[in-house]
Amino acid sequence: MVASWDLVTAVSGLSINHRVTNSDWCDALVVAMQCLKEKMDDTKNMKKVNHITTAKLVMLSSFSQDVDDSCMDSVVSAIINTDMEVIFIAPDEVAERIEEDSTGKTLSHGENALRKVIEKTGTMVAVSEAVTKLSHFSRKKTSRMRWISEISIGSKISIPINGYKIMNEPLLKKEKRCLADGALVKADFSYVHGADEVPREDIINGYVYADVIVPLSKLDREAMTYRPGAKGLSILGFVKKSAVKQHHWTGKSAFYVIGALNDASAESAMAAFVRALSDMGMVAIARKVYSQDRGLKVGALYPKPSANPPALIFIELPYSNEIRALQFPSLKKTKVTEEQYAVIDKLIDSMDSSNRDEEEEHYDVTKLMDIKEQFFFHCLAKKGLADATRQAASSDSAELHLPECLRQMLEPLSSVKQRSKLALDELKTLFPLKPVVKKIRTMNEPNEVEPAVKSEPLTDVDMAQVTDIFQSTLSAVGSVTPVQDFLTLLKKPHADFDTLCEQMQTVIMDLLVRACDADMLEKPCSALKCLRQACLEQKKTADFNSWLHKVKETAVESQLTDFWSVLKKDNLGLITREEMPYSFYSKEEGEEFLDFNVKVRKTDGSDEEPDYDAMLMEM
Numbered sequence: 141m142v143a144s145w146d147l148v149t150a151v152s153g154l155s156i157n158h159r160v161t162n163s164d165w166c167d168a169l170v171v172a173m174q175c176l177k178e179k180m181d182d183t184k185n186m187k188k189v190n191h192i193t194t195a196k197l198v199m200l201s202s203f204s205q206d207v208d209d210s211c212m213d214s215v216v217s218a219i220i221n222t223d224m225e226v227i228f229i230a231p232d233e234v235a236e237r238i239e240e241d242s243t244g245k246t247l248s249h250g251e252n253a254l255r256k257v258i259e260k261t262g263t264m265v266a267v268s269e270a271v272t273k274l275s276h277f278s279r280k281k282t283s284r285m286r287w288i289s290e291i292s293i294g295s296k297i298s299i300p301i302n303g304y305k306i307m308n309e310p311l312l313k314k315e316k317r318c319l320a321d322g323a324l325v326k327a328d329f330s331y332v333h334g335a336d337e338v339p340r341e342d343i344i345n346g347y348v349y350a351d352v353i354v355p356l357s358k359l360d361r362e363a364m365t366y367r368p369g370a371k372g373l374s375i376l377g378f379v380k381k382s383a384v385k386q387h388h389w390t391g392k393s394a395f396y397v398i399g400a401l402n403d404a405s406a407e408s409a410m411a412a413f414v415r416a417l418s419d420m421g422m423v424a425i426a427r428k429v430y431s432q433d434r435g436l437k438v439g440a441l442y443p444k445p446s447a448n449p450p451a452l453i454f455i456e457l458p459y460s461n462e463i464r465a466l467q468f469p470s471l472k473k474t475k476v477t478e479e480q481y482a483v484i485d486k487l488i489d490s491m492d493s494s495n496r497d498e499e500e501e502h503y504d505v506t507k508l509m510d511i512k513e514q515f516f517f518h519c520l521a522k523k524g525l526a527d528a529t530r531q532a533a534s535s536d537s538a539e540l541h542l543p544e545c546l547r548q549m550l551e552p553l554s555s556v557k558q559r560s561k562l563a564l565d566e567l568k569t570l571f572p573l574k575p576v577v578k579k580i581r582t583m584n585e586p587n588e589v590e591p592a593v594k595s596e597p598l599t600d601v602d603m604a605q606v607t608d609i610f611q612s613t614l615s616a617v618g619s620v621t622p623v624q625d626f627l628t629l630l631k632k633p634h635a636d637f638d639t640l641c642e643q644m645q646t647v648i649m650d651l652l653v654r655a656c657d658a659d660m661l662e663k664p665c666s667a668l669k670c671l672r673q674a675c676l677e678q679k680k681t682a683d684f685n686s687w688l689h690k691v692k693e694t695a696v697e698s699q700l701t702d703f704w705s706v707l708k709k710d711n712l713g714l715i716t717r718e719e720m721p722y723s724f725y726s727k728e729e730g731e732e733f734l735d736f737n738v739k740v741r742k743t744d745g746s747d748e749e750p751d752y753d754a755m756l757m758e759m
Contacts, residue, residue: 149525165199165250166207169226170215172197177222196225203230206249212256219261226262228254235266275545276509277517279310287430291373291397299409300400301373306453307394312516368436373397373454374427376438381423384440384457391456395428397441398451407449414450417443428454469653470698480570487563491556514546617643619650622667630674637678644671645687652691652700665706672712681715681723688714692733701736708734 176195219226230238238255241247247255258264265273287303331338345361346353356364399410417424424441439456493503519540617625617640626644629635644667651664668691675684695704707713716730717723725733732738 164205164207165201165203166212166215166253168201169197169199170211172199173215173218173222173224176224195222196227198227198229200229203228203234203250203254204248207253212253216257216260228258228262228264229267229270230254230264232266232268235264238264272545275543276514277521287395288400289372291375291426293375293413299413300403300406301397301410302400303454304396304398305393306396309392310510310513312513366435367432368429368434369432371429371431373441374429375441376425376427378417378422378424381421381442384423388457388463389455390458390462391437391439395439395454396451397454398447398449410452411445411450414443414445414452417441417452418445424452425457426454467655472697477570483563483566483570487560487567490560490563491552493553493556509549511546511549515542518543518546617647619647622647622651622663623670626667626670626674637674637680638683641671641675641680641683649691649694652694652703653698655700655703661703661706665703665710665712668707669710669712672715676715676719679720681720685714685723685725688733696736704734704736708736 176197180195234251237247238251238258241255254264284304288300289303290298290300292298329340331340331343344355344357346355348354399407423443426439426441428437428439430437437456438459439454441452441454444451444453522540614625614628617629622644626640629640630637648664648667648671651660651667655661655664672684675681692704694700711734713734714725714730715723716725716727718727
């Protein structure tokens with residue numbers, strides 16, 4: 141029988157009522173080889189397109205029973221002649237004895253026969269190793285498709301090349317919509333305008349441009365489609381290898397480029413080109429067009445002279461509109477002690493998983509498996525083996541838990557866990573965590589329960605009063621709408637202006653620290669403008685000017701040049717005597733203060749004669 145879901149289901153449902161004691165694994169091997177050979181011959185005779193050309197035989201046994209080894213030589217010859225791959229899975233202790241005893245003196249008759257077969261053909265695997273490998277699903281191996289093209293350097297040099305994808309993001313199996321009985325469902329679309337059905341050929345696409353819908357027909361789309369030209373690699377220029385940053389590598393695949401196969405001149409030209417790039421420490425910036433109907437890509441060609449044959453590796457680079465410039469708050473105010481630095485270094489050293497004493501490296505990218513893909517195939521296989529009478533909508537999802545073999549892949553190595561335990565304990569001590577209690581705004585609750593009033597017919601009411609009913613109580617200036625909050629709180633009776641100013645100043649400073657780009661400066665600038673105007677009206681010039689000096693110190697320290705440019709443009713500097721007669725600053729000092737690189741002496745008027753008229757005005 142050929143491996144199928146029916147065979148797997150039948151084997152999984154077998155129940156062994158008695159233990160088999162007298163079995164000959166050599167006879168079982170002959171029977172299995174005969175079944176595979178007959179199946180391969182049947183597919184060849186039927187002239188099927190996808191006939192079986194290769195076969196793999198996996199035998200699981202204890203190999204402790206006596207065997208008839210009279211025909212062992214003929215069995216080995218048949219395995220070699222049919223080019224059949226045979227894998228023997230033996231218990232761990234049996235596999236260990238066979239590996240240690242090369243003469244067979246300490247082995248049983250069956251184990252010694254297995255040793256002789258393995259010496260000539262076949263592979264032996266221990267059960268523990270086999271369980272680890274068989275617990276994971278592997279994709280069907282396919283031949284790599286070759287990209288035949290040429291690389292052009294300038295207008296006079298072109299080298300025939302072959303390209304291969306050496307890394308690509310795999311896609312999961314496509315889903316098909318079907319009914320519960322397994323029949324496929326075909327979707328049908330119809331377009332209706334009013335009560336009439338519109339033919340599909342009369343439908344065109346339209347794009348919203350401002351407040352206008354711009355129709356685009358098929359001909360318009362073809363005319364507006366950019367055509368990159370003939371396929372191939374075109375060198376745009378050369379730059380130093382250090383000029384192309386690794387964080388600018390993009391794309392979902394890497395491309396391996398070599399000279400055209402069976403072309404000696406192309407191979408020698410490519411080898412010379414790769415060697416020249418490597419010796420000069422340069423990379424080539426190239427324009428890649430895979431085919432005429434595929435969009436172009438710009439990337440870097442990295443030389444790899446150690447490859448056989450010498451090759452170039454194409455890695456896609458982003459365009460300028462794809463790069464995001466991120467700015468984060470400065471960490472200068474964060475104070476870290478030497479002990480905290482030391483414990484972080486200790487943690488990194490303890491979690492170093494590189495094993496320098498062994499050849500095998502942990503977390504080798506060529507051996508790492510995709511957990512998402514493995515879990516998908518695990519769930520798919522479990523549902524495929526489910527009882528046919530079970531409905532798809534049953535509670536199977538609760539049984540589809542993450543298998544233990546995949547769970548272990550997500551865990552760090554046991555040696556790393558043991559080494560890093562002490563460092564983690566120190567880390568918890570030196571970096572204590574404090575819970576943050578968020579303030580929750582509550583709705584207004586009446587202090588006294590008023591008696592019920594007889595309902596009256598609805599009349600016209602003020603919508604502002606209705607809105608206030610559903611809004612929470614505003615008790616402080618927030619960072620979402622600071623200007624509106626500040627103005628609203630000022631209108632309340634018995635509002636404390638000094639307290640509101642302090643809240644507004646705190647919000648502005650927080651917004652400045654968190655501003656990552658110029659777009660995020662609009663809110664703190666408008667809030668500062670509102671605060672300045674309110675201080676003018678309330679004649680609180682000294683407090684505002686004193687705080688504005690602190691703002692400038694923060695701006696200079698954090699290099700907030702964009703923010704200061706807005707303040708200078710809108711003239712949001714110190715309140716001078718032109719705006720308020722009793723201010724301590726003149727017009728010239730105010731203009732000098734707005735210069736980002738000039739430091740103005742802070743004064744509170746303590747060295748001058750008191751202005752009693754101004755003091756009376758403030759009172």
